[in-house]
Amino acid sequence: xxxxxxxxxxxxxxxxxxxxxxxxxxxxxxxxxxxxxxxxxxxxxxxxxxxxxxxxxxxxxxxxxxxxxxxxxxxxxxxxxxxxxxxxxxxxxxxxxxxxxxxxxxxxxxxxxxxxxxxxxxxxxxxxxxxxxxxxxxxxxxxxxxxxxxxxxxxxxxxxxxxxxxxxxxxxxxxxxxxxxxxxxxxxxxxxxxxxxxxxxxxxxxxxxxxxxxxxx
Amino acid sequence: xxxxxxxxxxxxxxxxxxxxxxxxxxxxxxxxxxxxxxxxxxxxxxxxxxxxxxxxxxxxxxxxxxxxxxxxxxxxxxxxxxxxxxxxxxxxxxxxxxxxxxxxxxxxxxxxxxxxxxxxxxxxxxxxxxxxxxxxxxxxxxxxxxxxxxxxxxxxxxxxxxxxxxxxxxxxxxxxxxxxxxxxxxxxxxxxxxxxxxxxxxxxxxxxxxxxxxxxx
DNA sequence: AGACTGCTGTTACCGCTAGTAACACGCCGG
DNA sequence: CCGGCGTGTTACTAGCGGTAACAGCAGTCT
Numbered sequence: 444x445x446x447x448x449x450x451x452x453x454x455x456x457x458x459x460x461x462x463x464x465x466x467x468x469x470x471x472x473x474x475x476x477x478x479x480x481x482x483x484x485x486x487x488x489x490x491x492x493x494x495x496x497x498x499x500x501x502x503x504x505x506x507x508x509x510x511x512x513x514x515x516x517x518x519x520x521x522x523x524x525x526x527x528x529x530x531x532x533x534x535x536x537x538x539x540x541x542x543x544x545x546x547x548x549x550x551x552x553x554x555x556x557x558x559x560x561x562x563x564x565x566x567x568x569x570x571x572x573x574x575x576x577x578x579x580x581x582x583x584x585x586x587x588x589x590x591x592x593x594x595x596x597x598x599x600x601x602x603x604x605x606x607x608x609x610x611x612x613x614x615x616x617x618x619x620x621x622x623x624x625x626x627x628x629x630x631x632x633x634x635x636x637x638x639x640x641x642x643x644x645x646x647x648x649x650x651x652x653x654x655x656x657x658x659x660x
Numbered sequence: 661x662x663x664x665x666x667x668x669x670x671x672x673x674x675x676x677x678x679x680x681x682x683x684x685x686x687x688x689x690x691x692x693x694x695x696x697x698x699x700x701x702x703x704x705x706x707x708x709x710x711x712x713x714x715x716x717x718x719x720x721x722x723x724x725x726x727x728x729x730x731x732x733x734x735x736x737x738x739x740x741x742x743x744x745x746x747x748x749x750x751x752x753x754x755x756x757x758x759x760x761x762x763x764x765x766x767x768x769x770x771x772x773x774x775x776x777x778x779x780x781x782x783x784x785x786x787x788x789x790x791x792x793x794x795x796x797x798x799x800x801x802x803x804x805x806x807x808x809x810x811x812x813x814x815x816x817x818x819x820x821x822x823x824x825x826x827x828x829x830x831x832x833x834x835x836x837x838x839x840x841x842x843x844x845x846x847x848x849x850x851x852x853x854x855x856x857x858x859x860x861x862x863x864x865x866x867x868x869x870x871x872x873x874x875x876x877x
Numbered sequence: 878a879g880a881c882t883g884c885t886g887t888t889a890c891c892g893c894t895a896g897t898a899a900c901a902c903g904c905c906g907g
Numbered sequence: 908c909c910g911g912c913g914t915g916t917t918a919c920t921a922g923c924g925g926t927a928a929c930a931g932c933a934g935t936c937t
Contacts, residue, residue, distance in 0.1 A: 708896080
């Protein structure tokens with residue numbers, strides 16, 4: 444029967460794909476985001492063209508690889524965001540979830556934060572200089588998700604949609620940059636960092652007093 | 661005289677270096693951050709080994725190139741940060757300065773935001789997985805500068821130093837992420853974006869009301 | 878049976894990259 | 908005249924992403 448054959452083939456292909464992704468995961472965790480296709484193929488016990496048949500090109504493989512981790516991280520953040528508690532506690536829980544994730548597996552974090560890798564190869568001169576677009580896809584998705592939650596739960600008045608998206612991306616960027624710096628220098632505990640960031644979001648920048656010996660304003 | 665000769669040589673070398681940097685600048689502006697050493701050498705009218713004698717390797721050239729732009733951007737931000745006005749206006753002016761800069765020259769912005777390019781070449785397997793460290797140097801410098809200004813002008817109570825650095829890097833990350841997203845989608849005017857971000861920093865997240873039809877909290 | 882199709886896998890290659898070794902010219906002080 | 912020094916070149920290596928061309932093995936159709 445043809446359909447059965449097709450299904451078996453399809454199942455086998457999907458299974459193969461999963462195996463390849465797991466092998467790629469191991470190599471990326473070991474060698475960092477610049478792991479070569481050759482190394483990944485060797486880890487999977489095969490050769491390069493098979494990888495290319497499955498994923499098209501390197502960025503295809505990396506996108507598939509990133510999607511798994513991104514989905515997992517976003518699910519964790521969603522559950523923190525949906526916890527039954529007041530807003531301050533939910534914000535702190537979300538920050539802590541993100542920071543705990545990057546603390547637990549910095550290599551995965553580093554891989555996820557790499558931007559789209561551009562065109563990589565050397566053929567097309569990529570004539571059209573596309574604007575900005577430096578951030579990693581995971582940050583975009585987190586920003587959009589947070590914007591959705593903000594717009595859904597909070598009354599921001601007119602222009603609420605755009606305002607929510609600004610805040611979503613801004614807060615995600617704040618979390619990311621502070622987390623990246625903290626991960627490199629470890630200047631304080633995770634709890635302290637969470638509290639400091641939540642304080643910042645809670646308007647302490649407005650409330651704190653000027654220093655009396657400051658430069659006059 | 662030997663010293664005269666030496667000085668002339670030195671002056672000439674410095675001038676040459678500046679010429680090379682300007683050529684590299686043109687190529688990076690045209691081809692993006694993945695501009696090749698060959699292309700840069702051709703633009704400068706010379707060949708590769710000279711570039712390598714001047715800058716060591718690609719990341720050396722890129723660091724020298726980035727330093728110029730970073731210094732210029734930081735100087736502009738400093739003057740906005742030092743303007744004689746109240747704190748809210750200074751914050752808005754600083755945000756607007758940054759956003760205007762990335763809006764005016766997105767290619768430069770994109771180049772600056774590229775992280776350290778790792779080891780690039782293929783020699784060392786980079787066995788020791790260094791932690792995080794994804795952010796571009798310009799973001800680190802901006803974060804540290806802002807932290808310095810905050811710690812100097814604002815009274816944050818105990819642990820003020822660490823707190824100021826958290827806020828510095830966090831605010832810079834917020835500005836960067838929101839700016840990157842805005843530059844790609846242009847969902848609103850620059851003034852609107854500045855106001856939205858300043859509002860966020862000014863504690864509106866605390867003040868806004870829950871939506872009455874929200875999921876119950 | 879035999880030809881055909883589709884999938885998996887290989888080897889061998891292309892053009893590109895970063896980076897380097899080795900050699901050639903000019904200019905200056907001894 | 909000659910040995911150093913700085914400037915420049917050509918020609919090369921090793922590795923990368925990506926691909927063409929081919930080999931073997933299933934199952935299907937005539």
